[in-house]
Amino acid sequence: MTTTPFTIDIPQATLDDLQRRLATTRWPDQISDAGWDYGTNREYLQELVGYWGNGFEWRAQEAALNRFAHFRTAIDGLGVHFIHEVGKGPAPIPLLLTHGWPDSFWRMHKIIPLLTDPASHGGDPSDAFDIIVPSLPGYGFSDKPAERGMTTTRIAGLWARLMRDVLRYGRFGAHGGDIGSGVTQALALAYPDRLIGIHLTDVPYLNVARAAGTIIDLSEAERAYFDAGQAWGQAEGAYAMIQSTKPQTLGYGLNDSPVGLAAWIVEKFRVWSDCDGEIERRFSKDDLLTNLTIYWATGTIGSSFLVYYEPMHTPPPDHAGERANVPAAFAMFPKDILNAPRAFAERYFQVERWTEMPRGGHFAALESRNCWSRTFAPRSEAGAERGNVFRREPRDDRPSHRHRNRQAEGVRLGGRLARVEPVGEGDNRRGDRRATCLSHALQRRPASGRDRGHSRFWRPRRCDRHGRGRRRHRFRGSRCHPRPGTGIDGC
Secondary structure (H helix, E strand, O other): OOOOEEHHHHHHHHHHHHHHHHOOOOEEEEOOOOOOOOOOOHHHHHHHHHHHHHHOOHHHHHHHHHHOOEEEEEOEEEEEOOOEOOOOOOOOOEEEEEEEOOOHHHHHHOOOHHHHHHHHHHHHHHOOEEEEEEEEOOOOOOOOOOOOOOHHHHHHHHHHHHHHHHHHOOOOOEEEOHHHHHHHHHHHHHOHHHEEEEEHHHHHHHHHHHOOOOOOOOOHHHHHHHHHHHHHHHHHHHHHHHHHHHHHHHHHHHHHHHHHHHHHHHHHHOOOOOOOOOOOHOOHHHHHHHHHHHHHHHHHHHHHHHHHHHHHHOOOOOOOOOEEEEEEOOOOOHHHHOOOOOHHHHOOEEEEEEEEEEOOOOOOHHOOHHHHOOOOOOOOOHHHHHOOOOOOOOEOOOOOOHHOOOOOOOOOOOOOOOOOOOOOOOOOOOOOOOOOOOOOOOEEOOOOOOEEEOOOOEOOOOOOOOOOOOOOOOOOEEEEEEEEOOOOOOO
């Protein structure tokens, strides 16, 4: 597969046309004192659009996005755009982040630096990740699907090939929210042997749609959740109904009018976030308009609806409704659309951690990035409390270049194998190499709180001299470095 560096460079003609359309908008009437009750408030939208046409600097946002390492590759004939940022730490774990709607890869831009370089943000470099953020098919700078059937299951297949065949990662972690959570669940069901663990901010709603009327042993919390879902669907779910039934009809208007596009998307950012009705408490105008400009410049609002339509018009996969046997962590944000109870999640996931966050909503990686990122910090205080499903292991290789610096086709394109050994298995396809010391990532804290034991799912790393040890050991390269004050020598 050919992978090429990619630079975001929207043609100036596209930006000039956008300005012309904004300036010639024909505004609708609005009921007096309507606020946001009837939909997007006209006064706020006029203010935002005024800034879009006279003040917003796309080229500055474009330059900021281009500081990340962007690439494009072709998988099964579909062009896929992705960001791949290599972590700065002794043994970064590969972590795949999948966005949702109505956003794009841009959803993750604030948390990429926190995860790839935790030391620069007051964290531990041993908590670093290699971050991969692909654009869903039909979103951003990925190709638009040209045929039926682009479901979350099919996207999971594309992501599996991206990670294994393109980036050469043996095993990896995966995160998702909204549509991304559905893709991540599909990955866990279809490719459990490739996943170290998964992290989700919601229980994919397709589980509710498929379970309705089929589960007879619902708990009280689950019944309340189903009732709340029905009420929410009546009050707020019209967008999903039209996107999943007549996406093409809606696409004509929104693809032709930037103000219509803004009205459709901005209202969701207000309602689904932890902003108490004041959208700019969580998102600046530049935040909102960067997201909108990506949709507008790429002409992808219509194709972004396809992941709503296809699951409703495609037979479910054979594993639909099954439980994913991959360690899963959930971070539930209080202002997200509709939070499922843990009992419902456990029907479909092997839940290892369930954290109810103090604040944040549907776009947690944007609006509460520090809370969000701390759920990925297994060696920090927050990580000890909230846990992490990702098991850190020594790498088989440490390439010295990224994609853009590769010397020939076929080299490891910045990838590293995350060597994770399930109990009872052997060499993870790379030879039986003994690790040199213990590393805690997938942890369990006993009730006493005095000892952090090892998960029953993964084999601990050993130090030949010190045995299994405790957190007094640190692994760097091929040597064991005991923590200060432990009274033992390094090996």
